Amino acid sequence: MDDDLLIRKAKKGDAAAIDALLRTHYDTVRAVCHRIVVNKSDAEDATQVALISIVRALPQFDGRSKFSTWIYRIATNAALDEVRRIRRRPMPTDKEAVYDTATPDATAAVDAQIDVSGALAQLPEEYRTTLVLRHVADLDYEEIAVIQGVPVGTVRSRLARGRAQLAEILGNQDPDSLRHTRVIPLPERGTP
């Protein structure tokens, strides 16, 4: 069953359709939350809030944007709300506690080679969010512009600056990891 049919049914309150839509988009919603929020337990909270918000807002989905764009906008807002909530909390004295590096899971395995979580955490919020929407949610520039409420040109500049800062941070952390990396062009995407 394609998304359009599921959406029509979900808007009418079909629980099975809503369940299917949530499952279809679950991994990406969660990934967006994890990469924007960084801290794992807080990211899970943001994921939960995002899913609840999606279900609550489904009857109001008007189809003016792609459904995935609409969902990831909700996920982004939930993640950013969580980031702001975290900022209001008393700050831990140990910076590592923010990155939640204690659990020996696959994230740690990635970070052993490329500390992308730590690097993303050092980026300004708007750069991090833009990079996540582009490279994790796989959205094109226009979709990101809609989500962030900014012109496409701003998306371009945020991506360029975010990528430059990310590469610089990662290069400083592990000179051998990326300095010798040849940049491989990615497949052309639907960019304006």
Next chain:
Amino acid sequence: MSDDNELDPRIVSAMRAVPPASDSLREQHIAAALAEISPVSARRPFNTWLSAAAAVVVLLVGGNALYGSLSSSERTPGELAVRNGVATTTIPVKASAACRPSGDSGRVGNYELNNQKREVWASNGTLFVYASDTCEELATLDIADAPPSDVVCTPSLVDATDSIIGGYTMGGAYRVLVNTSTHIVEYSGKSCSLLTKYPQP
């Protein structure tokens, strides 16, 4: 021309490599969200039917999660989500439900060859390659054995047209698929050793 060329694909791969949620966490998240249907349905004429349907779904997913948590063996740290021997993807990307193979499966990633968009799914020891536009099944590939490893390797790309399709875990081994003009190449382990090459369908 896109300026996506500026970001190293290994960084992109690492950004996407968020470990999947455990089955119980996923079911908990979804069940809690589905519970929100009830207040909405209360304002609708068919509220009785909808409430009953939501309750059934919540009970089913909740029961399944409970059964899974009680029956599944303890997961090794670093082992990504595997249920009944079936891997789920470690690189969450936009899912296309229409191309999904039957049964429990996970999307590994997508790539493009000769202007054809393709996506790769893993299920029950088999990789499925679909044409994204039509969901035509282009190939089924037997997944090669590999020593267990939870290291997320990031292989070097030989040609400019090569690309990382995505990563997944099967049989306790994290694997990465790379698209080349002639093959789908699979790597695994700390040194990102070559596991096998599948001819491009």
